[in-house]
Amino acid sequence: MVLPRDNRADGTGPPVRSHAAARHAEDPSVGPARHLGAARHIPGWLKATTIVVSVLLVGVIAFGAYWLIRLQGNITTQALGAGNSRTESAPDDATGRMQILILGTDTRDGKNSQYGSKDDSSGYGHSDVMMLMDISADNKRVSVISFPRDLLVDIPKCKDPKSNKQYPAQTGVMINAAMSEAGIGCAVDTVNKLTGLEIDHFMMADFNAVKELSNAVGGVDVCISDAVFDPDSGLRLPKGTSKVKGEQALSFVRTRHAFGDGSDLGRIKAQQGFLSSLVRKIKDDGTLTNPARMLGIADAITKNLTIDDGLASVPTLLTVGNRLKNIDVGKVAFVAAPTEPAVSDSNRLQLAEPAASELFAAMRKDIDLTDPTAKPASTPEASASASASAAPTASKTPAAPAYDKTLQPIAVANGSGNPARGQELAAALKTGGFTQTSQFDAQAVAATAVYYGADFADVAADVAKLLGIRAKQVLPAAGVTGVQVYVGSDYKSGTKQADAPVSLPPDIVNQTAGDTVCQQANPELIVP
Missing domain, CATH: 3.40.630.190 (LCP protein)
Structure with missing residues (x-):
């Protein structure tokens, strides 16, 4: 390319323009085309404002990052369960019905050493407080169920996630000891067994x-x-x-x-x-x-918090917290699990039946405890579950039970209001092979249930199936040896239990x- 000659006396010349720029002007000597954007002077106030906004933005991001890192670093986690199987998937953090087990630990380790020596409680400790918080799917109500620390329950077999040591199932043990050997997950599994629910998360706080x-x-x-x-x-x-x-x-x-x-x-x-x-x-x-x-x-x-892995992020905790901000305080119900002095030890407690089972059945049905007549919130999960349960299944030849029917202790408690009903069902059980069956008259109740003691879950399921009692009415119960069929007014006759109205103990809240x-x-x- 040949450059134009410089004819100016001072040796300076016009800036060299590219051919591309020249093509956008009729006369190549007039300089760059106006629409290419000639450099302009930026006002000082705009520069200052831009700098201030940038600094503020960086500051907000840094502040948020600092708190996110700080809060995340505060969190301690443990496993949700202790090796026992689950059938439900994790709920949606923002809209799914959610149950959170809230625990207070009495451990004297670390910061809690001022409240006693390690001999008082160390390691996992005992649960000083145990509450089950149930948040409805529509975020309009919360139920908080308290369990006394002296309540005697059956603890399932549990595995310590840290040591992988397996602990055998226990019968008639105080509920506050459920986490002392295998950790918080064992407390979760114990409450699952007790209520028939599947807890989604836990939070454990110290003193x-x-x-x-x-x-x-x-x-x-x-x-x-x-x-x-x-x-x-x-x-x-x-x-x-x-x-x-x-x-x-x-x-x-x-x-x-x-x-x-x-x-x-x-x-x-x-x-x-x-x-x-x-x-x-x-x-x-x-x-x-x-x-x-x-x-x-x-x-x-x-x-001061230990939570399960599913809650172990600040955004998740904020999402759960955000669900609670608009709930009417009149719809936050505090309930104590119905109890009575234990038969085995008057200084301890056992669940009072049928009140406790009525409460747990209402919770499984997602009933508003402050207004049992209100319709439960409809959720996508519930609809999917209903569709799945309505779908036809392939018939299978029933497997032989892994026990001897003739040796199983079965009792029929007749609370139906029909004096002959107990004998009818006892006879049906004996015909079905359960020859060790007895019957007696009991307090009148609305809903039928099949209660079972430790290691009798499979027997109870077969008894319920034989008598046409719904599977969701088969419940674990401390103090029951073998299986007890408690017949309610919903099953006065026939061979299949009718749908019973929701029944809750008076003044349960x-x-x-x-x-x-x-x-x-x-x-x-x-x-x-």
Whole structure:
């Protein structure tokens, strides 16, 4: 290419233009075409604004990353189960019905050493608190079921995920010991066995969680009928309403003697009252819509929390937390599992039947415990399950049972209202090969159920099938030896159980989160 000659005396010349640029102008000497965008001067204010916005954006990203890393680093995880089989898939975190087992550990390891020595409780520890939180699929209601620590239950065989050691099944053991050998997953499997549900997640907090959470929200209001002092827990409160936080909040939820008759049932009601007040506090203060407060609470909780692998991410925890922010406090129901003094030990508790089974059956049906007549929320999972159950299945030759029918202890408890019904069903069982069958009259109930003791699940299933009783009414029950057919008014006659109306024990709900309840002080600990 030949460059144009420079004819200027000062030796300078016009800038060399490419042929491409020249083609966009009629005269190559006029410079670049206007529509190619000549350089412009950027105002100083725009440069400053751009720099400020960039700095702010980087700061927000860095702040978010810092909190994400910090909260994620706080989380400790364990396995959801302890080797027992599951039949349900994981729910949708945002819209699926979800059950979360909430546990408080009494371990004295690490930060909890000030509350006793390792001899008191170390390793996995015992569950100081056990509550099952059930969130409905439509995010409009929550049920919280408390289990007393003195409740005697059957614990299934469990495998410790850390050591892979297998622990055999146990019968008539306090429920708070379910996680002491094989970890939290064994507690989950135990509650699954007890209720007939399949828990989706768990959260276990230590002593410090209550202290730091109560501090983070600025204290929780609690009420008591009389001034009380419990020397064991150190709780001292005046009559009426007090704001508790830190050590005092921990003493309030831990005390075993300050409320009611000094038993674990009074303690459960106090814990439910504390949580009800905490829910109101968080909602009234707008905490769930305030990012700064939410971060403070999340930091306080996650530092003292152990959760299952399915919950082990900050976004998942936030998704679950977000489900709770718009629920009416009147639809947060606190319930205690129905219990009575255990036959084997009057200082322990056993499930009270048929009330406990009625409660668990209502939960499996997703019944609103505050309004049992309300229609359960419809979910895609439920529709799919219904379609699957309606689909025809190929017939198979039934396998021979792995037990001798003639040796199985079967009892028929006749609560149907038909005096002859017990004898009819006992005769049907004997005809079917269960020759060790007895029958007796029992308290009238609405719904039929088949209860079974440890190692009799397969026998109970065969008994139910023989009598035409629905499989979902076959339930484990502590205190039952062998199998017991408890006949209700839904099965007064015929060879197939009819659909029974939902039946719940009266006053099953202790309180809702919308109720302000004053705890009754234990008369033996009332002080001037």
